[in-house]
Amino acid sequence: xxxxLITLIKNALSDLINQGSLPEMDVPDVQIxxxxxxxxxxxxxxxxxxxxxxxxxxxxxxxxxxxxxxxKTDFITQIDIAGPGFINFTLSADSTxxxxxxxxxxxxxxxxxxxxxGKSVQVEFVSANPTGPLHVGHGxxxxxxxxxxxxxxxxxxxxxxxxxxNDAGRQMDILATSVWLRYLEACGEKFAFPSNGxxxxxxxxxxxxxxxxxxxxxxxxxxxVFADIxxxxxxxxxxxxxxxxxxxxxxxxxxxTGYQQVFKVGLDAILADIREDLAAFxxxxxxxxxxxxxxxxGVVDKAIEQLKAADVLYQKDGAWxxxxxxxxxxxxxxxxxxxxxxxxxxxxxxxxxxxxxxxFDEVIDIWGADHHGYIxxxxxxxxxxxxxxxxxxVLLVQFAVLYRGTEKVAMSTRSGEFVTLRELRDEVGKxxxxxxxxxxxxxxxxxxxxxxxxxxxxxNPVYYVQYAHARVSSVFRQLTERGLVxxxxxxxxxxxxxxxxxxxxxxxxxxxxxxVLESAAINHTPHILAHYLMDLARDFHTYYNAHHFIIExxxxxxxxxxxxxxxxxxxxxxxxxxxxxxxxxx
RNA sequence: GCGCCUGUAGCUCAGUUGGAUAGAGUACCAGUUUCCGAAACUGGGGGUCACAGGUUCGAUUCCUGUCAGGCGCGCCA
Numbered sequence: 013x014x015x016x017l018i019t020l021i022k023n024a025l026s027d028l029i030n031q032g033s034l035p036e037m038d039v040p041d042v043q044i045x046x047x048x049x050x051x052x053x054x055x056x057x058x059x060x061x062x063x064x065x066x067x068x069x070x071x072x073x074x075x076x077x078x079x080x081x082x083x084k085t086d087f088i089t090q091i092d093i094a095g096p097g098f099i100n101f102t103l104s105a106d107s108t109x110x111x112x113x114x115x116x117x118x119x120x121x122x123x124x125x126x127x128x129x130g131k132s133v134q135v136e137f138v139s140a141n142p143t144g145p146l147h148v149g150h151g152x153x154x155x156x157x158x159x160x161x162x163x164x165x166x167x168x169x170x171x172x173x174x175x176x177x178n179d180a181g182r183q184m185d186i187l188a189t190s191v192w193l194r195y196l197e198a199c200g201e202k203f204a205f206p207s208n209g210x211x212x213x214x215x216x217x218x219x220x221x222x223x224x225x226x227x228x229x230x231x232x233x234x235x236x237v238f239a240d241i242x243x244x245x246x247x248x249x250x251x252x253x254x255x256x257x258x259x260x261x262x263x264x265x266x267x268x269t270g271y272q273q274v275f276k277v278g279l280d281a282i283l284a285d286i287r288e289d290l291a292a293f294x295x296x297x298x299x300x301x302x303x304x305x306x307x308x309x310g311v312v313d314k315a316i317e318q319l320k321a322a323d324v325l326y327q328k329d330g331a332w333x334x335x336x337x338x339x340x341x342x343x344x345x346x347x348x349x350x351x352x353x354x355x356x357x358x359x360x361x362x363x364x365x366x367x368x369x370x371x372f373d374e375v376i377d378i379w380g381a382d383h384h385g386y387i388x389x390x391x392x393x394x395x396x397x398x399x400x401x402x403x404x405x406v407l408l409v410q411f412a413v414l415y416r417g418t419e420k421v422a423m424s425t426r427s428g429e430f431v432t433l434r435e436l437r438d439e440v441g442k443x444x445x446x447x448x449x450x451x452x453x454x455x456x457x458x459x460x461x462x463x464x465x466x467x468x469x470x471x472n473p474v475y476y477v478q479y480a481h482a483r484v485s486s487v488f489r490q491l492t493e494r495g496l497v498x499x500x501x502x503x504x505x506x507x508x509x510x511x512x513x514x515x516x517x518x519x520x521x522x523x524x525x526x527x528v529l530e531s532a533a534i535n536h537t538p539h540i541l542a543h544y545l546m547d548l549a550r551d552f553h554t555y556y557n558a559h560h561f562i563i564e565x566x567x568x569x570x571x572x573x574x575x576x577x578x579x580x581x582x583x584x585x586x587x588x589x590x591x592x593x594x595x596x597x598x
Numbered sequence: 599g600c601g602c603c604u605g606u607a608g609c610u611c612a613g614u615u616g617g618a619u620a621g622a623g624u625a626c627c628a629g630u631u632u633c634c635g636a637a638a639c640u641g642g643g644g645g646u647c648a649c650a651g652g653u654u655c656g657a658u659u660c661c662u663g664u665c666a667g668g669c670g671c672g673c674c675a
Contacts, residue, residue: 045614048621058617064655071655095618096655141675183675252674303675331673342601342671349673356675384602385670410603411669452611455603457668459610471637473623479637490634524614531614543612546622557630557639598637 024081037066053100060097071097109507111523115578128169137378139176142282143187146433155449158295163533188275189259194219201234208251294591315362324396339392361393412460443592447474480549484580485596503574506567514555
């Protein structure tokens, strides 16, 4: 509809210029907007104001010329000039009512488009270190990433969702060491648990499993384990040195094979937990990509060779540095440490190169806002390797600050003091949690009040939308109970009877859905879909309270039932994209 | 100090890429049910769009500066 109006105006403009009524000039893009206020018609165009300067004419005068030049068509009943020079279009009843037929004909496909057809896009999100269960902070990334993915799918993109598993590096070693120490406790050893170890109860559980599976195979006495180990922080030592020394001791006492067995039990247990948690949260992945696999298959080394070949690496203090300052970063970065180990950054360079080599047209990384300083160096590495950096889009999700009432909740994975995503899900449910997370723009800092989300979950907007859906279902149940049926054909033939202002509001709201979906997809802004659904639900509830659907006048009744069927379909489609259920009853 | 994000009603937030009288939810006040689900609806008060300049027909939106808050600035991941 917008496109048709734009064509009409463009044609009118070129006619006017050809006739000499308007001077030769650069014509800006014609923009058509839906009006906020019904008294301004259905669509508005501001082209006359935009042309005022280049044409050196009064905008209202230009508007008059354009209106006179527009070819008459049957789907427009009225064209007005208003305010400083807006051109307002009012559509015929026929064309606004047609949307209902479109919705019912397309069903669950309504709103989908093909603007992304033929384009593949990879979306990486969450990618939390597998050192503990997901907490509520990860929930926002999970909800955001999965809805962005669904939006892209709905608009025709070929989407590949991926979780990057950081299963290598020091943090994982600390986890393995923590598991081993808890296992030793289970064997009956007594010692002070390192202050920098992972202290969560899940570590105890994994250690218990390890003890059951392997018996005393990894048992060593506390005296042996702690002999000559650097002091921990409470003993005026350094907590980092303390834990690293314990990791070395673990490798030494268990041997490579034994250490890897302990490591694997810890990794597998946590990864399984994360997978299950995300699945239950309605967040699906196409691939779980292992960081270790990059190292073991030599992909990381290859990437480093490529950087060396490009002459962007240099040696200093025994380490290899990437000259990222040459590509806009604020300082150079180490890729190979003086001990010969590659850094996390080196893995990430290799990972991004790998993403590019897989041939995606677009690569989307969804990161927590605390990683923003990381963007310049990743982009720098891609430029250094002659890759098209514009294919990479990094979407930052701002932190959700947790509150319990008015009190801030401190969170730390290490200390084990956090609210897990699973706990949140148990309290408020998948639907409410997802809707709540996606309700705000990603670049908006979010205050997440656990008291509100948990104890007053009925105030959560998701119920408002779901209730609208259940209410429509309820009407149809009533219809059946009264021995009546919905006659879609008859309803569609009598759409002309939908003349109430509430019905007009609903019609234009329904017509907006495909535009909302498209805009939410290309701008990666799921929250506008959430807000749209709330608006649609509000219009429906208002309509419901103002008029009855099951009435004596059969033709009007059927027309109204057909309208609310369309409402139900659009709510279902929207909630499905959000990964939220659309219940028949609540 | 430098970089990224943010500042809109008491609170939580939208604001259709620069448009017409800045909107929701919540809280507060007053109402609506012999009738399809009251998890709903109707009405009301509540604003210097942080502040100051600039760009233009027009700025909450774009630019500059100031102030305030969050986050980041490792041979951690």
